[in-house]
Structure formats: structure tokens, C-alpha cells
Amino acid sequence: MLRFTLERFAGMVVTMLLVSVMVFLIMEIPPGDYADRYAFRKYSGTGVNVTEADIEAIRRDLGLDQPMLLRYFDWIGGIVLRGDFGQAFAFETSVAKVIGDKVWLTAGILFATLLLTYLVSIPVGIYAAVRRGSAVDYGLTVFSYLGLALPNFLLALVMLYFANRWFGADIGGLFSDQYRDAPWSLAKAWDMAKHLWLSAVVLAWSAVAYQIQTVRATMSDELNKLSVTAARARGVPELKLLVKYPARLAINPVVSTIGFDVNRIFSELPIVAVVLGLTELGELLLKAYLDLDMNVAGAILLLLTFAIVFMNFLSDLLLGWLDPRIKLGV
Amino acid sequence: MSKMLSVENLSISFRTDEGVITPVKGVSFTVEKGRTLGLVGESGSGKSISTKALMQLLPGTARLGAASRMIYTAKDGQQISLGNLRHGSKELRRIRGGEIGMIFQEPMASFSPVYTIGNQMMEAIMLHRGLKKREARQFAIGMLNKVGISNAAARVDQYPHELSGGMRQRAMIALTLSAGPALLIADEPTTALDVTIQAQVLDLMRDLQRELGMGMIFITHDLGVIAQIADDVAVMYLGTIVERGPAKEVIRNPQHPYTQGLLDAIPSLDHLHDRLKPVPGDIPSPTARPGGCPFHTRCTQAIAGTCEVHEPPETSAIPGCAVRCWLHTSQGRSAA
Numbered sequence: 001m002l003r004f005t006l007e008r009f010a011g012m013v014v015t016m017l018l019v020s021v022m023v024f025l026i027m028e029i030p031p032g033d034y035a036d037r038y039a040f041r042k043y044s045g046t047g048v049n050v051t052e053a054d055i056e057a058i059r060r061d062l063g064l065d066q067p068m069l070l071r072y073f074d075w076i077g078g079i080v081l082r083g084d085f086g087q088a089f090a091f092e093t094s095v096a097k098v099i100g101d102k103v104w105l106t107a108g109i110l111f112a113t114l115l116l117t118y119l120v121s122i123p124v125g126i127y128a129a130v131r132r133g134s135a136v137d138y139g140l141t142v143f144s145y146l147g148l149a150l151p152n153f154l155l156a157l158v159m160l161y162f163a164n165r166w167f168g169a170d171i172g173g174l175f176s177d178q179y180r181d182a183p184w185s186l187a188k189a190w191d192m193a194k195h196l197w198l199s200a201v202v203l204a205w206s207a208v209a210y211q212i213q214t215v216r217a218t219m220s221d222e223l224n225k226l227s228v229t230a231a232r233a234r235g236v237p238e239l240k241l242l243v244k245y246p247a248r249l250a251i252n253p254v255v256s257t258i259g260f261d262v263n264r265i266f267s268e269l270p271i272v273a274v275v276l277g278l279t280e281l282g283e284l285l286l287k288a289y290l291d292l293d294m295n296v297a298g299a300i301l302l303l304l305t306f307a308i309v310f311m312n313f314l315s316d317l318l319l320g321w322l323d324p325r326i327k328l329g330v
Numbered sequence: 331m332s333k334m335l336s337v338e339n340l341s342i343s344f345r346t347d348e349g350v351i352t353p354v355k356g357v358s359f360t361v362e363k364g365r366t367l368g369l370v371g372e373s374g375s376g377k378s379i380s381t382k383a384l385m386q387l388l389p390g391t392a393r394l395g396a397a398s399r400m401i402y403t404a405k406d407g408q409q410i411s412l413g414n415l416r417h418g419s420k421e422l423r424r425i426r427g428g429e430i431g432m433i434f435q436e437p438m439a440s441f442s443p444v445y446t447i448g449n450q451m452m453e454a455i456m457l458h459r460g461l462k463k464r465e466a467r468q469f470a471i472g473m474l475n476k477v478g479i480s481n482a483a484a485r486v487d488q489y490p491h492e493l494s495g496g497m498r499q500r501a502m503i504a505l506t507l508s509a510g511p512a513l514l515i516a517d518e519p520t521t522a523l524d525v526t527i528q529a530q531v532l533d534l535m536r537d538l539q540r541e542l543g544m545g546m547i548f549i550t551h552d553l554g555v556i557a558q559i560a561d562d563v564a565v566m567y568l569g570t571i572v573e574r575g576p577a578k579e580v581i582r583n584p585q586h587p588y589t590q591g592l593l594d595a596i597p598s599l600d601h602l603h604d605r606l607k608p609v610p611g612d613i614p615s616p617t618a619r620p621g622g623c624p625f626h627t628r629c630t631q632a633i634a635g636t637c638e639v640h641e642p643p644e645t646s647a648i649p650g651c652a653v654r655c656w657l658h659t660s661q662g663r664s665a666a
Contacts, residue, residue: 226439233385234454235427238418245442323444
């Protein structure tokens, strides 16, 4: 297992490096740079005549005149060695300050959503497969189609309405008023958890619907395996049998797509965030792109892709543990 | 010899989309302690389903006929009606594995690929012998030795895919026997193996059966294998036993045209130039079970006006043997 882990870890590091190159290239693709944008902002409407030389001077000030390769190493070096994501030009402060809290909030929502998705969909999918063809199974199938068909923002609106009516939850945001600007404390974390569940439910909804069907399908296959009948013929108690033999292999496709789920949740986040009044990274990413504020955009993209690559690494390890044939390479 | 299992009038039906089918109809047989009953028949003749019913391993859509009786005499002498055991009951779990063990055709598929051989053996040993982990491991190694697996102490930690086909079936036998069953059901255990390995595994099973004094039900489509291993034989066709008796007697002097056909179909080294003689026709689908004698559609000796109309009763021309065929009744003979 140690060798397998080290191999996968090395793979992860290499992937992250390649990803950082790609993210940097993506930052370079839009025409123009922040120097143009800055000049336009500062002088438009003032009647000052801006020359190429002025823009060039700004570019030099910002360090954007350096060759691309140099700027890449400067950028990635800062991140790897000092945890410094550079300057957020449009905000005239460091990127770390701009994205700071939002990173943790986004990570919190992502993690809560993933956890909720798997905690619900895996047992329910297993149950549906075991009770295949029953009323409960058909009911779950209907729910799944509903879950996949319902747009998230609509669900968010409906959930907000009922959460407010029944539980008296404040509408929107991740914090109550008294905690919004308070320093982090246990009470503030609890306050966040109370707000977080709503976002997690909304974001997990379609993933749950989808993964229930995945687990149900693979579990149905696994239940028909001879090894399951053979174990049953040896008198293994039914619940232990289900968990030990078919379920362990049935969750394989769910585990192997953890990285995809992270990406999907992040993509759905901005729309839901607008409805629920959350301050998260997706919205900021869009704004940063519009401003050509490439350090902010790059930091967000890099963090997101790192999160996906890291989750893939975790899912590889989990798969290796679930099915030893994977780490033995057969 | 004492009867350990007595099956009477076993009928099994399934609800399917095309209606109710009855792949097993009125099957009766007994197994005696220390003896082997061979169940012979083509695919779809109901051999496997009949034995799976003993351990309630059939899917939920299966129903047993009201007259079905399956009485099993446990190791402690208690008589248990196998059809009446509650699902999930402790008694059923004790029967499964601890009293009746089952070996399947595909040794690779009957092991879970994600646990070691030892893990799966120790699970059964701890369940049925009440041993602690460490003792169970020693027991498993001893059992692997017993079935002729060399270097058992290392093999115990290997995964099923690391063993060869023959080794895997030996390990499966070790796994099944480690729970200490009194009755062993072997469902075509040698069909998936090479001929040379097949003979080794058959020898092994016969030796172990003698040593442990187990009763055995050996399911196969190969009468040649029956000749090697079975004491008694029951020939099944479309869910009915058409002929039964001591294996030697049935093979030497087959009464039913189907049994005769099966014996003729075995290739012989003495007649290399002859064409093979298969039983003509295909086995009908269980949804379209022929009326009268189920075999009449393929029988070369069928009596028109009798065989396709009435189901033949079981008669006994030779002591200890029984056959279901109109050719062996006075009624049928006069009609012919």
C-alpha cells in the first residue's frame, strides 16, 4: 500500500505542475492585460491623452513586461515557496486578502455537499437495489428523475421559502448578522453550520439523485454475483454480507468520480450562491475575468484544480483499499 | 445407512413476465450418510434449482409447491423441515454452511476477488466453529493443506486471482469444508476445469467424503463423472426425475430412452470413426413444457396417443431402480 500511495502521490504532484502551466496559459489567452484596463479606468473621461508609452510604463510598474516564462516561474514560485498568490490589481491588495475567507467558505460548502451526497446516496442506493422492484424502489426512481430535472436555483428558492417558514432560518448568507464580521469562534462556526445545510442540500440534491441510480445499478449487478450467493450459502448474516461483499465493490464508481463531483458542485455554486446570498469564489472568478485581474482568476482556478486533483488522489487511494486488485496492478 | 435428507414432491415455480413457469415438478430423492447421489441432466433440467431450494438460495420470485417436503436430519439428530425455516433466522444460517455446504462450478466467481482466501475461510470458520481469529487462521491453513495446496501458510494470504484454476477449486473445497458440513452439494465442481485437473479434484472429493463421512449431492451433466463418483444417480429432464437407482445399475442397464441417449452421447475411444450421437432435438423452454411425458418431443420410441397425452407414473422394473416411462408399464407396452 505504501508503494501504491507514493506512486499516486508522485502522479498527483506532476499533474498539479502541468495544471499550473495550463492555468497560467489560460490567464494569458484573453487579449490585453491589466495594464490596458488600468489605464482605461484611471484616465477614461478625464480628457488625458494616454499614449502607448504610458501604458508601457504601467505595465513595467506591474511587472507585466517580463517574458512569459519568467512571469510563470515568478508566479508559481511565490505560491509554492511563500504561499503568495501575488497582487490583486483591481482590489489594490494581495490576492490572499481578496479570496481569503471565501476560500474557506467555498471549501466548507464543497465538503459539506460531498459528505451529504455520499451519506445519503450510498445507503439509499444499496437499499433500492436490495428491494429492487418494490414500491420504495419505484418511488426513489421517480425522485431521481425529479432531482435531475429540477434546476438548482429553483430548488434553492423553494427551500429558502420553507426553511424560513418552518425553521425560521434567516434568508440568505452563511452567517447571522451578529456573526458576519465577528472573528472566528466556535459560536460562529455553529452559526455557519446552521446556514450551511441549506446550501449543501440544494447543491447535493441532483448529485444524490444521480448517485442513487449509480449505486443501485452497480449494486444490482453485484448482488447477482456468484460470490454473494456462495457467501450466503456459508451462512454469513445478511447485513454483514451486503456490506462486506457486494456493497464494497458497488460504491467503486461513486468513489472514482469524487473529483468530478467537486468540479460539478463548483460549477453549480455561483447560480445557487446568487439565490442564497452566499459570498463564494465562483462569482469572484467571473468578476476577476471581466476585470482582466489575472492573479485573482489564476489563484481561484489553481485552487479549484488542485482541489480536484487532490480529491482524485484521495479517490485513487480509496479505490486501492476497496479493491486490492487495483493496487496490485492486475 | 441412515437417511440424512429426504426430499419429496419438490415443485418450484417462478413468477416471470411471461407468466408462471415451473422448472421443477414433483421431484423426490434421498441422500444417505456417507453416500453420493448424482443428479444428472442437461442445462435447464432443474438440478441446480432443486439443490438451491434446500438452502433457500432461490430468488424472491420463487415459490415452493404446497406438497413439497424437505426433511433434513442435522448432526445432532434433530429433524428440520428446510422449507419452513424463517429468512434470516439463526437456524437457517447454521444450516447454510454448517450443516449443508455448497461448491459451485466457477471457482473464480465463487470467491470474492477483494478478500484473501484466508479472510473468506476464517469468516466461515469463526461463524460455524466459534474459533478466535488466530485459531481460525491455523485451522484454515490446516484445511488448505488437507486439500493438497502446497505452501498453505503463504497461500492463505493470497487473493483468488493469484491461484490457478485447479488450486482455486481446491481452495473452494477447503473453504466449504472448513465450516464442517455433514452434507456437501457440489454443483458441477469440475466442469470448468481441465480434464487432468478434473480427475484430481474428483479423487480429492471422494477421499474427503470418505474421511469426513459426509453425504454428497453431485450435480453434473456428465454420466462419465457419475460413474466415477456417485453411489446413486437420479436423471433429471425438464424438472422431473425420469430415472433413478444405484449408479452402476443405471449406467449398465439404462431403462429410460433419455438415459440411454445420454450414455450413447458419451464419446468413446473404441469407436473413434463413428460420428457422435447426440440426443436429438433441443431441450424445450420451461415456458413451453410439453404435455404428457416431457421427453416425448425428443423420444425415438414415443408411443403415439399415449406419451404426449398422459404423464407416465414412476414404476420399478428392477429392484432399487425406478423409471418414469410408458414403455415400462403394462399399459404402455400393450399400447405399443
